[in-house]
Amino acid sequence: MKKLLISFAVIGILISCGGSDDKKTESTDKKETAVEDLSKNPDYQKGLELIGGSDCLTCHKVDEPVTGPSYRDVANKYAAAGDTIVAHLAGKIINGGKGVWGEVYMTPHTGLSQEDAEAMVKYILLLKK
Ligand code: HEC
Numbered sequence: 001m002k003k004l005l006i007s008f009a010v011i012g013i014l015i016s017c018g019g020s021d022d023k024k025t026e027s028t029d030k031k032e033t034a035v036e037d038l039s040k041n042p043d044y045q046k047g048l049e050l051i052g053g054s055d056c057l058t059c060h061k062v063d064e065p066v067t068g069p070s071y072r073d074v075a076n077k078y079a080a081a082g083d084t085i086v087a088h089l090a091g092k093i094i095n096g097g098k099g100v101w102g103e104v105y106m107t108p109h110t111g112l113s114q115e116d117a118e119a120m121v122k123y124i125l126l127l128k129k
Contacts, residue, residue: 038126047123050116054109062127069101075128086125090117 038044051057059067069077078085094117096108109117 041126043119043122044126046119047121047126050120051123054112054120055107056120059106067104068106071124071127072129075125078125079128086118086121087114089121089124090114093117093120 060069060071062071064070065073074089078089091114092106093109094112094114095110096106098105112120
């Protein structure tokens with residue numbers, strides 16, 4: 001009888017833990033549906049990883065301008081641009097520059113390969129709304 005009580009208690013704990021976990025994932029799932037779809041895109045994954053490993057986030061955020069424009073603004077600005085924009089923006093990240101968004105200078109990133117810089121641009125351009 002004692003054993004039975006203990007197993008009921010264990011089952012009870014398992015059920016209550018499982019229940020609250022379900023609720024948690026349910027509510028975050030709803031909020032992040034849009035993000036989740038994007039995160040399945042390999043271009044998004046790769047660019048995000050590279051940007052996380054560089055200094056970009058000290059000057060750029062996704063949704064608000066810091067020293068540089070927000071990535072969303074960059075994506076929206078070039079949403080209608082042709083394919084060559086990826087190589088062009090990658091070159092700008094590597095060489096630095098100013099004048100498109102204002103007079104603040106983006107520092108060059110000469111250690112980046114064209115390929116990695118293009119992967120970063122592809123991620124940024126996916127953020128358009
Ligand atoms: C020191 C601050 C700083 C850092 C670090 C920085 N940026 Fe920038 N970025 C800027 C500024 C300022 C601009 C706006 C330049 C202009 O007006 O032409 C800019 C513009 C851009 C643009 C748009 C360029 C255009 O011509 O419209 C992209 C894309 C970009 N940055 C990506 C990146 C990526 C990716 C990294 C990391 C490898 C990075 N930035 C690191 C400050 C920075």
